[in-house]
Amino acid sequence: MDVDEARLLCDYASDYLEVRRLADFAPETFEELLLSIYPRKVIAPPESARETLAAARTLVDFLQTAGHVPGSTAVRMRATLDRVEPEMPAALADTSRYGMAKSIFSAIGPEALDDPTPVTLAPGPRADEAPIGDAHELCDCAACSPLPAVRLAGRAGLAAAAREVPLLADTHRLAEWMLAEGRVPTVKGGLRVKDAAAASAALALPEPALLWGLAVHTGVLTVAGASVAAGGAFAPRDEDHLLDLWAGTVGFLVEQATAGRVTGSAALDDRLYDLCDMLYRVQVPVMTQVVAEHLAESGVGGDGGEVPDLGRAVARLAYCGLVEVVRGDMLTLTPLGVWGMRELYRDLGIDAPEAPDLAGAGAHDLIDALLSGVPAEQAEHDIARWLAHRTPEGAAADLLAAAGGKPAVARGLAVTIVDRLGAEAEPAVRGHLADPELRPYVIHWLTSRRLPTPALTQEELLWMSVDMLALAMPAAGDDLDEFAANIAASGPPAHMIEEMWRVDHPDVAEVLELLGRALTDDTVAKIARKAAFKARSRSIG
Incomplete structure (x- = not known):
């Protein structure tokens, strides 16, 4: 069995399907992994489905022999894999299932960087993962670990x-x-x-x-x-x-x-x-x-x-x-x-702050509050309530206006929330095509909804790839191994990393240095480090 492939199955099950223990695996877990998560996250050719399915079957064997699942469940798991097998290659090839990162990184082939013609992104679903912030650290001593702000019911x-x-x-x-x-x-x-x-x-x-x-x-x-x-x-x-x-x-x-x-x-x-x-x-x-x-x-x-x-x-x-x-x-x-x-x-005299109700807050305040360390589940509730108080067009207009001039992580959060909105938000979104920082995201938003849109240039695609990696830097600083696993599964290819140093982005050098530390492929990591040196040299010059 390909150990890395099995590990990736377990990682994605944990990250996206709330599988906390091996005993939490169920037949539907494999169906969701192979027909939804993999096509959205992993850059892999359709023919690779055979290897992934083989790893999944070996994982099922292990779950049964190690006593994590009963034999009857293992039988249903294998039946699920048999049913999934003919569908998975088509799912990997279906561009409409791609997430934002996969759409971008798949859009650029090695030959595209030498081709001056614009590239059209493959349509994809709305992105739904945003760096909302980290949950607060636990500490046994309330005096040395400040309490997080909490939302209180009425x-x-x-x-x-x-x-x-x-x-x-x-x-x-x-x-x-x-x-x-x-x-x-x-x-x-x-x-x-x-x-x-x-x-x-x-x-x-x-x-x-x-x-x-x-x-x-x-x-x-x-x-x-x-x-x-x-x-x-x-x-x-x-x-x-x-x-x-x-x-x-x-x-x-x-x-x-x-x-x-x-x-x-x-x-x-x-x-x-x-x-x-x-x-x-x-x-x-x-x-x-x-x-x-x-x-x-x-x-x-x-x-x-x-x-x-x-x-x-x-x-x-x-x-x-x-x-x-x-x-x-x-x-x-x-x-x-x-x-x-x-x-x-x-x-007891302990400071116990109350988090403000964000439903009526402005977009700037919403973004700042979400980036302050709100747990993901609470952030989802806050975003849903905030959107419920606005029309899609009004929400998009406020969020994109607030994203202007913000660091990559704040801009990424704003556009990720906008990515949840339907076609009713088109006028407000299209109005930001002239903004160079938002234009790539606007084009992706329009393309994923099959609305008329201009094509992205190679320069814009490279800028967007750097920007998306920049917004992941805070999380990478907390867990470099997890970042490395994610970037290995759905990160930019080597030829793209090699050209990133040319991008006029304030975080390009830091992004390339991060890739140089995180990439497990020594050859590609060396390419990233050389590109980081070029980016630093250009800024010095």
Whole structure:
């Protein structure tokens, strides 16, 4: 088996199809990889499909023999590959499936650089990958790792969600039952054992001692006007009171000594603040397996201690309103959880910034905010809301105007968002044909929608290739190996790299030096380094 080909299959499955473990491979994963991802990303002739399919079949054999997938799944995987086999060569040759980078780099053959006639780009789909920014680094110490800015749900929506939290409803039920029954707590305010047993029997309440502790901590017993509604939800006096109650609830759950009554594990209860802090910082759903590894690294269950039942713990935290499970086995804080943790940070004197609502922001502010380090999932939400408040033509006009004079990474983000827009945006997009920095992107946008367009010159194609590589430089600085793998799969050919030094682009020397470091082909890497020297020499002269 071609090891590099198999590695590329796994890399693309991880990057684009959320395959985090080998056991996550499914029959449809291979169909998506070979008929969608490969044709869009990889520069390869149709006849190479045979080698790729052979690597895929060997990978399936490995997945089965290593026990990552059962035999029945492996059979369905092989059937999928048999069905894909006659379609893949045509998919690799279909220019309408090319992504932007592949369209550009495939448009220039070795002979084209000596040909003064313009080159027409092959039509392609809209690009959908933008360098949105990196997720924030995690740190065990909040004092030395600033908290990221977070988007908060509106107060009305938060209050509505709090009314549906089973933990709060059960707390009120217990408090009202205690009052109605004339039962009194212990001298220290705790729940008597006999009262806990009676409450469990009468109300079917889980962990009545936890509920009573929460009731005392949050002052539920002294709140006038609180009552349990017919659906199990409760209706306190007003929205402000309800959110104050929720803030106190979060503080109680993550800071008090609850001895395992929250999650079912005393060790996990002790680290609940750390768990919620981790989820708050990453701002995106995290696989439960990763959560388990994070807890193990932090000492939960280590050195012979109890190993918590994570499934049970997650169910209890969902009952408490702190977390929710999305997309099968991904864990994230609920909007209530995010709001409550931020309130807790503020009470502790920790700076917990709120990210502004970008829906009404100008294009300049949108671009700057997205480039400040917003996680990709949050960025997608922000972009969707921003576009929803504008017509396609208006959005394109604002974004392209904001891209003028910006660095490559900002320009790339702007044109990538514009690339999502339909033909209704044509007047605004076409209006930037005279802008030398945007013209190549405008032509690609028009071409991919099969709209009338001029052809790109060789000089414009080279400039655009340098610009696209320039916008990838920040990410390459963080992970050069991943950049090298991507550039090997869908980067510019050697003859193109050799001519890049002639491009009048402010980042051309840095781009070529990056290629010289990243390219795994020694011959092509040497070409890139020589071209970088020429670019530096030209700028000095």
